Amino acid sequence: MDKLIIHGGRRLNGEIPISGAKNAALPILCTGLLTADDVVLTNVPHLKDVQTMLDLLRQMGVSIKQEGDRMILNGRNVNQFDAPYELVKTMRAAILVLCPLVARFGEARVSLPGGCAIGSRPVEQHIKGLRAMGAEVEIKGGYIYARAKRLKGTRIVTDMITVTGTENLLMAAVLAEGETIIKNAAREPEVTDLAHLLVKMGAKIEGIGTDQLVIHGVESLHGAAHHVIPDRIETGTFLCAVAATGGDVLLTNTCDNILDVALHKIREMGAVLTCCGDSIRIQMDKRPKGVSFRTTEYPGFPTDMQAQFMAVNCLAAETTHVVETIFENRFMHVQELNRLGAKIRTEGNTAFVTGVDKLVGAPVMATDLRASASLVIAGLAAQGETHVNRIYHLDRGYDQMEVKLAAVGADIRRVSKE
Ligand code: EPU
Numbered sequence: 001m002d003k004l005i006i007h008g009g010r011r012l013n014g015e016i017p018i019s020g021a022k023n024a025a026l027p028i029l030c031t032g033l034l035t036a037d038d039v040v041l042t043n044v045p046h047l048k049d050v051q052t053m054l055d056l057l058r059q060m061g062v063s064i065k066q067e068g069d070r071m072i073l074n075g076r077n078v079n080q081f082d083a084p085y086e087l088v089k090t091m092r093a094a095i096l097v098l099c100p101l102v103a104r105f106g107e108a109r110v111s112l113p114g115g116c117a118i119g120s121r122p123v124e125q126h127i128k129g130l131r132a133m134g135a136e137v138e139i140k141g142g143y144i145y146a147r148a149k150r151l152k153g154t155r156i157v158t159d160m161i162t163v164t165g166t167e168n169l170l171m172a173a174v175l176a177e178g179e180t181i182i183k184n185a186a187r188e189p190e191v192t193d194l195a196h197l198l199v200k201m202g203a204k205i206e207g208i209g210t211d212q213l214v215i216h217g218v219e220s221l222h223g224a225a226h227h228v229i230p231d232r233i234e235t236g237t238f239l240c241a242v243a244a245t246g247g248d249v250l251l252t253n254t255c256d257n258i259l260d261v262a263l264h265k266i267r268e269m270g271a272v273l274t275c276c277g278d279s280i281r282i283q284m285d286k287r288p289k290g291v292s293f294r295t296t297e298y299p300g301f302p303t304d305m306q307a308q309f310m311a312v313n314c315l316a317a318e319t320t321h322v323v324e325t326i327f328e329n330r331f332m333h334v335q336e337l338n339r340l341g342a343k344i345r346t347e348g349n350t351a352f353v354t355g356v357d358k359l360v361g362a363p364v365m366a367t368d369l370r371a372s373a374s375l376v377i378a379g380l381a382a383q384g385e386t387h388v389n390r391i392y393h394l395d396r397g398y399d400q401m402e403v404k405l406a407a408v409g410a411d412i413r414r415v416s417k418e
Contacts, residue, residue, distance in 0.1 A: 004402055015252060018234055018254040023231075033075050043069050095164060097110060155181045182213040269312060271288075288315055295324050305370070307330070314344065336366075341362075358383055361384035
């Protein structure tokens with residue numbers, strides 16, 4: 001298992017190119033199941049989760065040609081409608097094949113994802129929506145068995161805002177008969193990116209970017225080309241790294257207008273930001289000011305950036321509080337940050353962070369993707385040596401994070417352990 005060794009205390013200076021968004025790429029790859037034509041994608045990030053999704057699609061019969069960040073998917077010969085437990089247990093986003101399979105082939109057998117480190121994360125809204133569209137769905141032996149001759153448009157109101165739930169149901173509705181209305185839809189930019197590709201493929205969708213999607217189902221979809229949006233969470237993670245260490249870094253290939261809240265909070269921390277649409281320059285030359293926040297659905301403060309901002313708050317002079325409203329167990333980084341000298345206490349879904357003058361390096365263990373990123377940020381700012389263990393979590397969602405950080409002056413290296 002690999003680990004990262006970081007010698008903290010270096011300012012970061014230079015340029016970091018941002019990769020395509022993981023959480024946009026994963027549903028977008030599933031559009032390869034929705035048509036017999038080529039779907040041509042660019043800006044696909046190099047991530048473990050992307051490879052896992054490609055393995056799953058290949059098993060189903062999707063042909064995939066890959067060259068750098070460009071990919072051509074063809075679903076003409078799909079003949080397996082199965083997502084096995086062995087695969088789904090390693091990546092919950094595999095649930096995103098459920099609706100495309102039922103919509104185009106009339107059947108699917110997909111393992112129920114279990115709980116995960118950050119919460120129980122059930123998928124009953126995906127199932128409820130599919131049933132409302134006329135599918136017969138049975139849960140047996142840990143698997144979802146779904147069947148439908150042709151899905152039928154209907155009104156769907158999800159009990160809560162769900163990102164992959166909205167994406168899955170959207171991919172069902174585009175091929176359903178008649179009109180589907182998805183109320184309480186997630187408005188995350190990744191959902192919007194998927195919708196834009198579906199429209200290019202011939203889908204009829206109104207209300208893109210709002211909480212009510214109206215879809216007029218079509219008989220079939222055709223091929224299209226699409227450039228995946230930049231990863232706003234990767235962008236925010238590097239902004240936090242510079243806010244913690246100080247420095248002057250230009251983030252390129254990104255997009256400032258899908259990051260409003262995070263940019264606002266980074267400015268509140270004392271950084272100077274210069275945004276030019278697809279690039280963001282951050283200059284930071286003082287101790288970060290602590291910022292309190294509460295995670296909510298887009299366009300609110302993203303839960304996927306909670307841990308990274310908390311790492312910066314640890315170094316502030318102020319006491320701040322962080323409220324996590326999306327997942328019930330997303331404070332796994334707290335104990336690890338405390339091992340580096342942070343002073344954080346949690347009470348229910350609130351973390352109270354009392355800033356300290358310095359963090360001191362120590363061995364720490366990553367527990368999930370964004371928790372791992374927060375430990376890297378803390379390690380970069382800490383005095384001495386930090387070892388971040390179990391970084392396979394990082395590789396699931398960050399494209400060569402340590403290489404990008406080393407290029408801007410961080411003392412960080414990956415070592416392989418037996
Ligand atoms: N929920 C239910 N039932 C459902 C669906 C969701 O109770 O049927 C609950 C969840 O348990 C959670 C809340 O609703 O408490 C929101 O979950 P959501 O469905 O929106 O999360 P997700 O679609 O499983 C995506 C991202 C996550 C990100 C969340 C929230 C992908 C592949 N994953 O997950 O990304 O945290 O939305 O924004 O898009 C990450 O990248 O580190 C990550 C965890």
